[in-house]
Amino acid sequence: MNGLDHVLLFQVSKLSVVNQINKLVGYSSPAELGIMNDLGLSLAQAAWLLNLGRLSVGYGIGLLSYVVPVYIAEITPKNLRGGFTTVNQLMICCGVSLTFLLGTVVRWRILALIGIIPCLVQLLGLFFIPESPRWLAKMGKQNEFESALRILRGKDADISHEVDEIRDYMETIQSLQEARILDLFQRKYAHSVIVGVGLMVLQQFGGVNGIAFYASAIFVSAGFSSGSIGTIAMAAVQIPMTTLGVLLMDKSGRRPLLMVSAAGTCLGCFLVGVSFVLKVRDHEWLKALIPSVALVGVLVYTGSFSLGMGGIPWVIMSEIFPINMKGSAGSLVTLVNWLGSWIISYTFNFLLNWSSAGTFFIFASICGVTVLFVAKLVPETKNRTLEEIQASMNSFSIEPK
Numbered sequence: 001m002n003g004l005d006h007v008l009l010f011q012v013s014k015l016s017v018v019n020q021i022n023k024l025v026g027y028s029s030p031a032e033l034g035i036m037n038d039l040g041l042s043l044a045q046a047a048w049l050l051n052l053g054r055l056s057v058g059y060g061i062g063l064l065s066y067v068v069p070v071y072i073a074e075i076t077p078k079n080l081r082g083g084f085t086t087v088n089q090l091m092i093c094c095g096v097s098l099t100f101l102l103g104t105v106v107r108w109r110i111l112a113l114i115g116i117i118p119c120l121v122q123l124l125g126l127f128f129i130p131e132s133p134r135w136l137a138k139m140g141k142q143n144e145f146e147s148a149l150r151i152l153r154g155k156d157a158d159i160s161h162e163v164d165e166i167r168d169y170m171e172t173i174q175s176l177q178e179a180r181i182l183d184l185f186q187r188k189y190a191h192s193v194i195v196g197v198g199l200m201v202l203q204q205f206g207g208v209n210g211i212a213f214y215a216s217a218i219f220v221s222a223g224f225s226s227g228s229i230g231t232i233a234m235a236a237v238q239i240p241m242t243t244l245g246v247l248l249m250d251k252s253g254r255r256p257l258l259m260v261s262a263a264g265t266c267l268g269c270f271l272v273g274v275s276f277v278l279k280v281r282d283h284e285w286l287k288a289l290i291p292s293v294a295l296v297g298v299l300v301y302t303g304s305f306s307l308g309m310g311g312i313p314w315v316i317m318s319e320i321f322p323i324n325m326k327g328s329a330g331s332l333v334t335l336v337n338w339l340g341s342w343i344i345s346y347t348f349n350f351l352l353n354w355s356s357a358g359t360f361f362i363f364a365s366i367c368g369v370t371v372l373f374v375a376k377l378v379p380e381t382k383n384r385t386l387e388e389i390q391a392s393m394n395s396f397s398i399e400p401k
Helices: 003-013 023-043 047-075 081-103 108-114 116-128 133-138 142-153 160-174 187-205 208-213 215-221 228-252 254-279 290-309 312-320 326-354 356-377 386-393
Strands: none
Touching: 047 081, 047 133, 047 312, 047 326, 081 108, 081 228, 081 312, 108 116, 133 142, 133 160, 142 160, 160 386, 187 208, 187 312, 187 326, 187 356, 187 386, 208 215, 208 290, 208 326, 215 228, 215 290, 215 326, 228 254, 228 290, 228 312, 254 290, 254 312, 254 356, 290 312, 312 326, 312 386, 326 356
16 A cells, blocks of 8 residues: 555545544644654564555645644634645645655665654644634634633734634534534535535546656657656746745635636646657757757646645635535545545556646646536635635535624
8 A cells, every 4th residue: 555545545534523622632633643653654573564654645735735734724714724724735845845855865774764853843822722623613612712712813813703703604514413414415405515626537537647656758759868857847837836836825815816726737737748748759950859859848737736725625625615514525525535646546557658738638628617617516605704705615504694
């Protein structure tokens, strides 16, 4: 089993339990698992110990990939929610880039030990952050709910309207049973599930993990003597473009950023596909263009993906599901995302062997479909409370006062 297999395994195992524990326990569990994992990896002298460490990674990532954006969305004001949730993606990009650089100068066992540091920081930090006010309200802990909201908004902030809005919505939700995984396929949840699952499918089947994992091979196939230059350029593009996405999230809105991002990934895949078409042409002047076209295409794809498609589906996922179905729906959506990641990662090399140009034209087509999907089905959630968003998308809900 590889790392993605372990993440998939955990997504299946947590479908029925994630709503039974609070968000802080959800945070601490992967942090503890991460510490055990990094110790296991660094000290492993046998294959089973190495696999045990990787299994721990899968469990931790599987839980964090869902709990983090949901927690951030539940504690932030509506005018800052998108940017704050996308900062999670920015931090992932920074961590990946830093790990990439460290991996060039230290051995993998040392790198695994270094991974303990952020896990410890996170675990200790959990003692200083409040529980999600909406989760407390759902559990009927009214005093703790108002106290947590007061801590988050500040002592002098007027939280009366927000408190009333959350209470009214919780009264509606509490009349309903906790949604099970099969309940998600009822008509009243259809819009939320279609948007959440659809965005994750389109995000992964646009080819992001295939391009990321096989970047060096793509550049070598396109005519570069080494894939390292292109790979470093990809890493350099990710952080500034993700930062730009964070800054624009609550100004331009989710839908425009998603459509621009998807259109950019479509163009990037198309350019890479063209570079492989040019490769079979028997013209020297065309062959000289191939590496440049491939590099531009991959960088356009990477930058565009980092701008929106990388983080916004997780933002929207954290916003659209009512609290009575967040556990089951969020787990389903996260499972679909990691399953798509595994499928693309596993099949990408086979697709390249079948037709390099054809593979990227397929990805370009899927990215084009993403633009249409967002335009037709994805709601704009900018400057709307979670209760307003969920009431507009789920037929059982009442409009907040």
